[in-house]
Amino acid sequence: MSRTTRGTHAPRPTVNRLRSSRTALLAALGLLAASGATATVLSSSAGAASAGCRVDYQVSNQWNTGFGANVVLTNLGDPVSSWTVEWTFAGGQQVTQGWNATVTQSGTAVTAASLSYNGSLATGGSTSFGFNGSYSGTNPVPTAFKLNGVSCNGATTPPTTPPTTPPTTPPTTPPTTPPTTPPTTPPTTPPGTRVDNPYAGAKVYVNPEWAAHAAAEPGGTRVSNQPTGVWLDRIAAIAGANGKMGLRAHLDEALRQKGSGELVIQLVVYDLPGRDCAALSSNGELGPTEIDRYRTEFIDPIAAVLADPKYAALRIVTTVELDSLPNLVTNTTPRATATPTCDVMKANGNYIKGIGYALKKLGAIPNVYNYADAGHHGWLGWDDNLGPSAELFKQAATSEGGSLSDVHGFIVNTANYSALQEKNFTIDDTVGGTSVRQSKWVDWNRYVDELSYAQGLRAKLVSLGFDSNLGMLIDTSRNGWGGTARPAGPGPQTSVDAYVDGGRYDRRLNTGNWCNQAGAGLGERPQAAPAPGIDAYVWMKPPGESDGASKPVSNPDGKGYDGMCDPAYTGNPRNNNHMSGALPNAPLSGEWFSSQFQELMKNAYPAL
Known part of the structure; x- marks a missing residue:
C-alpha cells in the first residue's frame, strides 16, 4: 500500500546515525502458544528432592535457539536469611541474563543466589527469579534442584511442552531500592x-x-x-460488519487473552477523507471533503470505546492513518508525480486536520499509544522527502489543538516490503570509485533498508521537538526475502549496479513496487526492543491479506482498481516505469489471498 516517489537528488554527506536515549530493553513479545487465539503463556514445572523446599521451573517462552524461564522457590523448612538454588542443565543450555537473583553457570551446573532484598524466606514463604538462556537441539526441563545444598522434594506441577514463541522479559537490572516485602510474582x-x-x-x-x-x-x-494488527478501515468495522468482529469484540477477546499479565492490542486507524490519494486499490469510503463525518462517525466512536474503563488494563497501540501525509510531500504540485486528488487534499487540509484530530482524541486516553505512519525508506529516504515529511508530521501533530506529546512514536514499512537490513552493502560503499548511492537501485537515496531509515528519521523527529524517548515500530510482516533467491553475499564488483543488485535481499524490481509482491517472504517475527530506538518489530499488516485486486472488481467499499496490482502493468514514474512485480489472481485489498500466504511462508526469513 505504501507508495514511492522522488525528486531531484544530489549526493550529500552521510547523516549521523541515531544515538538512542531509549533504554534498549532486552525484552521480546510474549506471543501466543496455540493457534486457537489464546495468549496464555504455557509453563513447565519440575520438582525435585527435600522436604524443605519446592521449586517450580517454568519455561515461559521458547524460540529458535533461545528461551526464557521463571523460577518460583517455596521454602517448606525452617526460615532462611539467604538462599542459593542449584540445578544442572542436560541439553546444552547456557544462561545469558538473569533477574531477581545472581545467576551463574559453570559447565552444566547453574547457581542462583539471593539478593539483599529477597534472601529472607519464612517457612512457607516464596520468592521468584528468572533468566534468559540459549540452547541447541533440545531444551529439557531440569529434574533436580537444591536449596542451600539440600535437595528439594516438594510437590509441583508435572512438566509440559514449552511454547515456541519469544519471551516476555522482566527488567534487565534488579531494582535499586529493595522492596519492603520480597515479591512473589512479577x-x-x-x-x-x-x-x-x-x-x-x-x-x-x-x-x-x-x-x-x-x-x-x-x-x-x-x-x-503470531499477533497482527486489527484494521479499522471503515465506519462499519467499529461495530463489526459482514459477520466479522467489531472493536468491542476484539477488546473483550484481548481481555480474555491478557490473563494476569500485560497485553498489547494493535489497532490500525485508517479511514481519512480522500484516503490514499495517489493510489486506487486502497481508496476509502469518505470523500475528500467529509472531514466532519470522519470526526463524528469514525474517530469519536472509536475513542468512546477505547476510553471505556473496562479496557483500562489493556495497552492499546493505535497506528494512525497509513499512506497519507507523505503524499502531500511527494505527490503534489510541483512534483512530476503529482496527482489531482493529492493536490485537492493538500489544498483542503483535511489530511492534516483529520490526523491531528485523531491523535489528540485518542492520545487523551491514558492507556492508548499513538504511532503515526511515516512511510518507508523507498518513499521518504531521500533528503528532499525526509525533511519536509518530518516537518509535516510535526504540523499534523500540533493541529486541531493537539501537541507532540500525543504521538508516542512512528511506524514505518506498514504493508510494505522493504528489507529490514541490507547486510551485503552499505550506503558508504564504493565500487571503482563510484558510490553505491549512484546505483540504479539506491538512486541517491540516503537509506538502503528500514532499520537505518527508522533510526535516521527518529533522530530527525527528535531534533524537531518530538520526545527524546520517541519509539519506532517496523512492520516486518512481509519483508523477509528468504528462499532460494536470497543472496549469500555481496554482488560482483564489476560495476556498482552489479554489486548492489547481486547482493541486495530485497528482490523487487523497484522500491516503488508495493502491491502483492512476487517472491516476498515473512520477515522477523514480532518482538520488543530489538534495536536502539525501536519499540518493536510488528506484523501490522496481516500476512495473507491482499494489497489490491489484480483486475477491476465491483465492491461497496470504494476500493478502486490500481494497475500496480496487475502483473502485466508496465509501471509509472513512481516506480521508474518498471513492471509491477505483482502476483496474479489477487482479490480486493484486505481479502484473504491464499497463494500469497503460501509464498510468504515458503520465502520466510528467518525460515520457518
Whole structure:
C-alpha cells in the first residue's frame, strides 16, 4: 500500500546515525502458544528432592535457539536469611541474563543466589527469579534442584511442552531500592499508566479471525499464533460488519487473552477523507471533503470505546492513518508525480486536520499509544522527502489543538516490503570509485533498508521537538526475502549496479513496487526492543491479506482498481516505469489471498 516517489537528488554527506536515549530493553513479545487465539503463556514445572523446599521451573517462552524461564522457590523448612538454588542443565543450555537473583553457570551446573532484598524466606514463604538462556537441539526441563545444598522434594506441577514463541522479559537490572516485602510474582503496571515501551514485558493480541485463516492453510499453524494488527478501515468495522468482529469484540477477546499479565492490542486507524490519494486499490469510503463525518462517525466512536474503563488494563497501540501525509510531500504540485486528488487534499487540509484530530482524541486516553505512519525508506529516504515529511508530521501533530506529546512514536514499512537490513552493502560503499548511492537501485537515496531509515528519521523527529524517548515500530510482516533467491553475499564488483543488485535481499524490481509482491517472504517475527530506538518489530499488516485486486472488481467499499496490482502493468514514474512485480489472481485489498500466504511462508526469513 505504501507508495514511492522522488525528486531531484544530489549526493550529500552521510547523516549521523541515531544515538538512542531509549533504554534498549532486552525484552521480546510474549506471543501466543496455540493457534486457537489464546495468549496464555504455557509453563513447565519440575520438582525435585527435600522436604524443605519446592521449586517450580517454568519455561515461559521458547524460540529458535533461545528461551526464557521463571523460577518460583517455596521454602517448606525452617526460615532462611539467604538462599542459593542449584540445578544442572542436560541439553546444552547456557544462561545469558538473569533477574531477581545472581545467576551463574559453570559447565552444566547453574547457581542462583539471593539478593539483599529477597534472601529472607519464612517457612512457607516464596520468592521468584528468572533468566534468559540459549540452547541447541533440545531444551529439557531440569529434574533436580537444591536449596542451600539440600535437595528439594516438594510437590509441583508435572512438566509440559514449552511454547515456541519469544519471551516476555522482566527488567534487565534488579531494582535499586529493595522492596519492603520480597515479591512473589512479577510486578504489573497499574492500569492507565503509560509506559516507555508498551511492548516491553507484554504479550500481544492475536486476532482470532486472522489466526483461523492462517491455521486453515497447509503449514499455517507454524505462524497462526503470531499477533497482527486489527484494521479499522471503515465506519462499519467499529461495530463489526459482514459477520466479522467489531472493536468491542476484539477488546473483550484481548481481555480474555491478557490473563494476569500485560497485553498489547494493535489497532490500525485508517479511514481519512480522500484516503490514499495517489493510489486506487486502497481508496476509502469518505470523500475528500467529509472531514466532519470522519470526526463524528469514525474517530469519536472509536475513542468512546477505547476510553471505556473496562479496557483500562489493556495497552492499546493505535497506528494512525497509513499512506497519507507523505503524499502531500511527494505527490503534489510541483512534483512530476503529482496527482489531482493529492493536490485537492493538500489544498483542503483535511489530511492534516483529520490526523491531528485523531491523535489528540485518542492520545487523551491514558492507556492508548499513538504511532503515526511515516512511510518507508523507498518513499521518504531521500533528503528532499525526509525533511519536509518530518516537518509535516510535526504540523499534523500540533493541529486541531493537539501537541507532540500525543504521538508516542512512528511506524514505518506498514504493508510494505522493504528489507529490514541490507547486510551485503552499505550506503558508504564504493565500487571503482563510484558510490553505491549512484546505483540504479539506491538512486541517491540516503537509506538502503528500514532499520537505518527508522533510526535516521527518529533522530530527525527528535531534533524537531518530538520526545527524546520517541519509539519506532517496523512492520516486518512481509519483508523477509528468504528462499532460494536470497543472496549469500555481496554482488560482483564489476560495476556498482552489479554489486548492489547481486547482493541486495530485497528482490523487487523497484522500491516503488508495493502491491502483492512476487517472491516476498515473512520477515522477523514480532518482538520488543530489538534495536536502539525501536519499540518493536510488528506484523501490522496481516500476512495473507491482499494489497489490491489484480483486475477491476465491483465492491461497496470504494476500493478502486490500481494497475500496480496487475502483473502485466508496465509501471509509472513512481516506480521508474518498471513492471509491477505483482502476483496474479489477487482479490480486493484486505481479502484473504491464499497463494500469497503460501509464498510468504515458503520465502520466510528467518525460515520457518
